[in-house]
Amino acid sequence: MKKLPRLSRLMVASLIVCALAVAGFSTHPQSAPVKAIVGGTLIDGFGGRPIPNSVIIIEGQRIKAVGQVGTLAIPKNAEIISTEGMTVLPGLWDMHVHLMINGHADYDHWDKTYPSLFESVIMPASAKQLLMAGVTSARDLGGPLKDSISVRDRINRGEIPGPTLYVSGPFIQHAPYPGTELFRWGVTGVEDARAKVRRLAEAGVNCIKLIDQDQMTMEEVMAVVDEAHKHRLPVVGHSHRPDEIRRGLKAGVDCFEHTGLSSAPEYPADIIEMIRERTAKMNLGPLFWTPTIEGLFNYEYLRDNREELDDPSWKVGLPENIIADIRESISHPDRLPYFQLTPSRRPTLARKFQQLRESGVVLLIGTDSGIPMKFHSQSTWKELEVWVNRLGVDPMMAIRAATYWPALAMKVDRDVGTVTEGKYADIIAVRGDALRFINLLQRVDIVIKRGQRYK
Numbered sequence: 001m002k003k004l005p006r007l008s009r010l011m012v013a014s015l016i017v018c019a020l021a022v023a024g025f026s027t028h029p030q031s032a033p034v035k036a037i038v039g040g041t042l043i044d045g046f047g048g049r050p051i052p053n054s055v056i057i058i059e060g061q062r063i064k065a066v067g068q069v070g071t072l073a074i075p076k077n078a079e080i081i082s083t084e085g086m087t088v089l090p091g092l093w094d095m096h097v098h099l100m101i102n103g104h105a106d107y108d109h110w111d112k113t114y115p116s117l118f119e120s121v122i123m124p125a126s127a128k129q130l131l132m133a134g135v136t137s138a139r140d141l142g143g144p145l146k147d148s149i150s151v152r153d154r155i156n157r158g159e160i161p162g163p164t165l166y167v168s169g170p171f172i173q174h175a176p177y178p179g180t181e182l183f184r185w186g187v188t189g190v191e192d193a194r195a196k197v198r199r200l201a202e203a204g205v206n207c208i209k210l211i212d213q214d215q216m217t218m219e220e221v222m223a224v225v226d227e228a229h230k231h232r233l234p235v236v237g238h239s240h241r242p243d244e245i246r247r248g249l250k251a252g253v254d255c256f257e258h259t260g261l262s263s264a265p266e267y268p269a270d271i272i273e274m275i276r277e278r279t280a281k282m283n284l285g286p287l288f289w290t291p292t293i294e295g296l297f298n299y300e301y302l303r304d305n306r307e308e309l310d311d312p313s314w315k316v317g318l319p320e321n322i323i324a325d326i327r328e329s330i331s332h333p334d335r336l337p338y339f340q341l342t343p344s345r346r347p348t349l350a351r352k353f354q355q356l357r358e359s360g361v362v363l364l365i366g367t368d369s370g371i372p373m374k375f376h377s378q379s380t381w382k383e384l385e386v387w388v389n390r391l392g393v394d395p396m397m398a399i400r401a402a403t404y405w406p407a408l409a410m411k412v413d414r415d416v417g418t419v420t421e422g423k424y425a426d427i428i429a430v431r432g433d434a435l436r437f438i439n440l441l442q443r444v445d446i447v448i449k450r451g452q453r454y455k
């Protein structure tokens with residue numbers, strides 16, 4: 001192409017920008033610049049008493065002001081969204097999702113059949129389902145690197161609907177299981193461990209997911225955590241087996257996942273002691289833990305009450321043939337090898353959950369959504385339900401474990417996690433009193449993310 005003189009090039013560039021603007025293209029979804037969310041009772045995420053007759057003014061992507069009817073003026077040009085009779089709260093977080101899977105019962109089959117559709121179809125479908133369920137932020141743990149980054153960035157650019165994603169890319173572990181090399185990276189030695197973490201950091205991941213750290217050398221585990229922290233990335237550690245926890249704690253893992261140890265009745269005393277020592281070190285900040293408990297808790301119920309497996313919400317965005325494949329795979333929930341041990345684990349969950357609470361960790365809402373029979377459209381509210389109605393967690397604490405604390409854990413609390421002036425307008429609302437009846441969150445009426453209304 002012939003080089004244009006400087007001025008002409010500038011003119012051409014601005015003409016293109018104008019043309020795009022006229023055609024309705026923009027880096028962010030179109031939305032009225034000023035919105036007023038008026039009337040509902042606001043749970044702002046800080047844990048204090050809810051604010052009745054609340055008013056939230058949104059300008060563009062951010063919250064401009066928070067107040068009450070009668071004292072906070074509503075701008076004349078504002079689009080008014082009534083939340084009369086509703087609970088209004090920060091958009092939910094799910095700290096443990098798997099966008100690349102959709103509840104299919106056979107991982108081997110899934111990993112062989114669908115990787116070419118992860119980026120274009122499957123992960124976007126999962127993301128949309130989460131958002132429509134009121135999840136405006138989600139941490140995706142263990143996925144193919146390029147696909148994870150691409151889906152996250154397309155959501156951020158407003159090209160596809162979904163929660164703001166925090167992705168780990170591939171699991172870091174001793175050795176990938178056969179056929180899973182796309183999303184599991186093995187490490188051999190300290191230098192290799194550091195190099196792999198660097199590669200992920202340079203690709204732009206938001207955290208590092210460590211798994212099977214009991215099969216790595218302690219030096220390798222230390223190297224992974226140290227290198228991640230050098231790049232200011234939190235490390236999320238799988239914790240099903242005792243030595244995964246012990247090693248993770250020793251190396252300085254920031255957040256643990258699952259309520260582990262299979263059917264063991266409780267966490268051993270030395271582990272609880274280690275956790276207590278860690279949580280007492282205030283200078284290190286809170287130790288986070290995502291128990292992902294509802295799938296285990298609800299399995300037997302779901303096995304015997306299958307209607308919700310037919311709920312259309314989990315089919316959104318998926319092609320017919322994949323829906324049929326998933327349905328077929330879960331047509332006999334009682335026969336699935338994946339769940340055979342689950343009934344024997346359930347009676348141990350409350351005790352282990354309680355041990356974690358008492359040892360001073362900050363528990364987070366996360367679900368493992370995407371694993372067999374666990375759908376992105378249903379998992380998050382069910383985790384809240386189990387915490388509140390089965391495990392006796394105060395509903396305000398449970399909501400904060402899905403709003404305030406996850407934002408802090410991912411170091412983005414300046415921008416999200418509460419309904420506060422200056423933060424992104426990630427806000428949901430549901431008819432009724434969600435503090436009294438947490439199950440209401442299964443059908444949110446309003447979903448706003450970064451000022452854009454999606455529901």
Ligand SMILES: [Zn+2]
Binds near residue numbers: 096098141
């Ligand atoms: Zn998981």
